[in-house]
Amino acid sequence: MSQVSEQQRLEDKKDLNRFGYAQELLRSMGGFSNFAISFSVISILTGAVSLYGHGLLYGGPGMMGFGWPLVALFVILVAASMAELASAIPTAGALYHWASLLGNKRWGWYTAWINLIGQIGIVAGIDYSVALFADPLLASVFGYTSNDTTILIVFAVILLSHGILNHVGIKLVAKFNDISAWYHIIIVAVLVVSLAFFTNSGLKPLDYIFQVGQTFSDKPYAFAFLIGLLQAQWTFTGYDASAHTIEETINPRIRAPWGIFTSVAYSFVFGFIMLVFVTLSIQDAGAAAGASNAFIYVITEALGGTFGNILLWLVTLAMWFCGLSSITSFSRMMYAFSRDKGMPFSKQWAEISRKFRTPAKAIWLAVILSFILAAIDYILKLINPDNTVGTIVFMTAISVVGLYVAYGIPMLLRLVAQAKGKFQPKHLGPWNLGKYGRLINVISLLWIIFISVLMVIPPNQNAGYALIGMFVLLILMDLLYYNKHFEGPQAALKTSMKEILKREKELES
Amino acid sequence: MNLILGILLVILTCAVILGIVLLANRNIRNYDEKNHENFLS
Numbered sequence: 001m002s003q004v005s006e007q008q009r010l011e012d013k014k015d016l017n018r019f020g021y022a023q024e025l026l027r028s029m030g031g032f033s034n035f036a037i038s039f040s041v042i043s044i045l046t047g048a049v050s051l052y053g054h055g056l057l058y059g060g061p062g063m064m065g066f067g068w069p070l071v072a073l074f075v076i077l078v079a080a081s082m083a084e085l086a087s088a089i090p091t092a093g094a095l096y097h098w099a100s101l102l103g104n105k106r107w108g109w110y111t112a113w114i115n116l117i118g119q120i121g122i123v124a125g126i127d128y129s130v131a132l133f134a135d136p137l138l139a140s141v142f143g144y145t146s147n148d149t150t151i152l153i154v155f156a157v158i159l160l161s162h163g164i165l166n167h168v169g170i171k172l173v174a175k176f177n178d179i180s181a182w183y184h185i186i187i188v189a190v191l192v193v194s195l196a197f198f199t200n201s202g203l204k205p206l207d208y209i210f211q212v213g214q215t216f217s218d219k220p221y222a223f224a225f226l227i228g229l230l231q232a233q234w235t236f237t238g239y240d241a242s243a244h245t246i247e248e249t250i251n252p253r254i255r256a257p258w259g260i261f262t263s264v265a266y267s268f269v270f271g272f273i274m275l276v277f278v279t280l281s282i283q284d285a286g287a288a289a290g291a292s293n294a295f296i297y298v299i300t301e302a303l304g305g306t307f308g309n310i311l312l313w314l315v316t317l318a319m320w321f322c323g324l325s326s327i328t329s330f331s332r333m334m335y336a337f338s339r340d341k342g343m344p345f346s347k348q349w350a351e352i353s354r355k356f357r358t359p360a361k362a363i364w365l366a367v368i369l370s371f372i373l374a375a376i377d378y379i380l381k382l383i384n385p386d387n388t389v390g391t392i393v394f395m396t397a398i399s400v401v402g403l404y405v406a407y408g409i410p411m412l413l414r415l416v417a418q419a420k421g422k423f424q425p426k427h428l429g430p431w432n433l434g435k436y437g438r439l440i441n442v443i444s445l446l447w448i449i450f451i452s453v454l455m456v457i458p459p460n461q462n463a464g465y466a467l468i469g470m471f472v473l474l475i476l477m478d479l480l481y482y483n484k485h486f487e488g489p490q491a492a493l494k495t496s497m498k499e500i501l502k503r504e505k506e507l508e509s
Numbered sequence: 510m511n512l513i514l515g516i517l518l519v520i521l522t523c524a525v526i527l528g529i530v531l532l533a534n535r536n537i538r539n540y541d542e543k544n545h546e547n548f549l550s
Contacts, residue, residue, distance in 0.1 A: 018547050065515045073522045080529050088548055101548060210515035254537060261533070265526045272519065427548035430540040431533050493549060 008251050012090075013504075016247060019091050020492030021339070022503035025332075026170055026357040029248045031255040033174040036181035038239040038263035041329055043126070043322030044271035045184055045315050047235025050129035050392055052278070053294030059228030060214035061285060064275040067225065071232035072268035074447035078404075079239055079264040081411050081444045083257035084437055086243040087429025090252045093336035094243035097489050098410035100340075102417045105488025106478070111409045112337045113474050115240075117467070118402025119330040122238050124370040125395035126326050127162065130319040131155035132293065132392065137313060152378050156371060158320065162327045163367040169356045170248055173328050180321035187314050188274045194311065195277040199302045203280040216289035226454055233451055234396040235271065237403045239263050241329035244336070257431035330366040335359035340489050342482070352507065373398075397455045397463035408448035411441045 013023040029037075048055075048068075055063040082095075091097045093108075095115050100108025131154040138154065139146040166173055196203065215224040242259030246252040249259075278295070281302040282288055291297035295315075300308035338349035353360040377391045415438065417423035433440055456464030 015547075019549070062511075065511075066518060069515075069518045069522045073518070073525060076522065076525055076529065080533075083533075207512040210511040212511060257533070261529065265530075268522065268526070423548060426544055426546045429545070430537045432536050432540075433529070433532060434536055436532065 005250055012250060012252060015090060015253070017497065017500050019089075019097075019489070020495040020500070021091065021247075022500045022507075023247070024352050024357070024503065024507055025092070025248045025335075025359075027248055027250060028171060029174050029245060030250060031258065032181070033178055034242050034245060034249045034252075034255050034259035035262055036177040037174075037245055037325045037328060038242040038259050039184065039266060040177050040180040040321050040325035041122070041126075041238030041241045042236060042263055042267045043184065043318060043325075044235060044267050044274060045187060045318035046126055046129050046322040047237070047396075048231060048271050048275060049295045049315060050125075050132060050319070051231040051234055051396060052275075052298075053289060053291065054393060055228045055231030056279075056282075056285065056294050057216050057228070057289040058219065058224040060211065060216065060289075061209050061279050061282070062212035062214070063225065063228045063231065064279045065209035066212065067229050068232045068272055068275055069268070071229055071236060072264070072272075074443070075233075075236040075264055076261075076268070077440050078407055078411075078444040078447065079261050080433060081437070081441045082240065082243065082407060083260040084428065084432050085410055085414060086246060086260060087253045087257045087431035088427055090246045090256060090429070091336065091489075092244055092247040092332050093340070093489060094240055094246065094333070095406045095410055096333070096337055096342075099413055100488045100490065102410055102413035102423060105486060105490060106483070107409060107413060108488050109342055109478065109482055109486050110474065111406050112333075112342055114402055114409070114471075115333060115406035116330075116337070116402075117470050118237075118399045118404075118406055119326075119333060119366070120369045120373050121395050121397075121399025121402055123159075123323065123326045123330050123366060124373040125234070125392060125399050126319065127158045127323040127370065128155050128374055128392055128395060130158050130316060130323055133296070133312060133316040133319060134158070136293070136296070137309065137316065140309070148378060148381060152374060155374055158323060159367045159371055161320075162324045163364055165324060166327050166331060166363045167353070167356065167358060167360050169358060170245075170328070173324060174248075176321060177325055177328075180318070180325065183321060184318055185270060187318050188270050190314065191311060192273055192277045194303060194307070195281045198307070199281040200304065201283060203277070204282070206276075206280070209276055209279045214285070216286055227459070229451070230393070230396060230400065230455060230460075233404075233455070234400050236264060236267065237399060238326055238329065240333075240403070240407065241325060244329045244332040247332075253429045254431055257429070327363060327366050327370075330370075331359050331363040334362040334365060338362065340487070340492060342486055342488075354507065357507065393460065394463055394466075397460040398466055400455050401452050401463065401467055404448045405452055408445055408452075411445055411448075415441055415445075 096112035099111035131151045135151045135154045136146045242256045246256045288294045338346040349362040
């Protein structure tokens, strides 16, 4: 370890101590690892691929040409607003902690729970995507028929593998994240080159991806296009991971904001290139939109069975990396929230494994909650087999709304605190937007309101009902217990330096 | 026409990214730790 990074680590620890927290997690992530975790959670090879059929069905090829950059344009602003807050308040609670300090502990409590709901949706959605791709591929190898039950079993095995790896340490997961970032770029390159040179009947002209007016759904085009935005909007989620791992990052006030921002920026660029080539290689858009997995259909039609299958295995591995990172992010968020006693049995989830310096119990809770969400949908489908909305659409809509509302609350509170003179320029971290911060925050908030409404109207109304149900439960929990018992991160500020240092020594021994 | 509009949208998104990168970089360079105060609510 160089002397410079050791000194930086000490400075970072002191920064964290000022918020009343001990350095419990192992601070070992560099700038690239922090970027890599968000880039892996966004994972263009998961969101854009698993919801490719959704985008194509509703928005036709124009969804890839207009939908992707349109969503990216606004998400970039959301990411910049979030990055600015991460630089100002660098703690693992992130959104929850920001909302608590900028508003009050109850704002923080609701933000944490809404974020948690979104995190369950994103982990479940990602690992279910892996299962949706892996199961048919495994079925063709082992000669069984892929169905909802086999997909659920594969999903459970994938979750288990992510739980184990996260349990045994951030160093290993960080290494996997670094590999994952490069792996995503390499696979996109392989996919693009393969489609550019080996597509069976050649590529369509470029203007095909900007063709609007064609939908394969029964909705009017303008409305269908808006529904199809879920594809891009879900892809661009989870970049709060860089903020949740902020207590494990060296020099976090600069590196974590860059991690948040650049992960979105690079995902936009590489995702767009990939979508252009995949869409230009479509031979029959109607058949692709109607296929059970549009991406698999397009690739196997364009590249043939064997080559297409190899590429699909490579894509599935990228999705697996994505799931691994998303559990890291989710568990850190729960750890931070439990540290402030915001959840039932908080003491358990805030416990750090002495051996691995990871929040082991929070990791396994993340695994179990994600499995429960998929199992609920599986049971609902058994009860009502006519349910036409796919599990993946249900999960992704929940995660988009949960995550983006949680992203939006601290931004709103920051604007209010700024207007009241409570949050001032001196509170900004080194990564800041200066005088443009307020404008970028306002545009980000408007976009969040717009997409949150869009994601829960028909045909996604089930996600809306689920979110309303969860919110009612939250209000009950708040009124019956947490309203009086939750002290919020403000309580940590009362922790004496002596106690903080004692805790750090305990973990080091 | 759609092709031009689409390309303009992509260029606009790239320009916004570049603009924020330049802005944030400039602010990091000019940041003075002495004027900073932790926001503890």
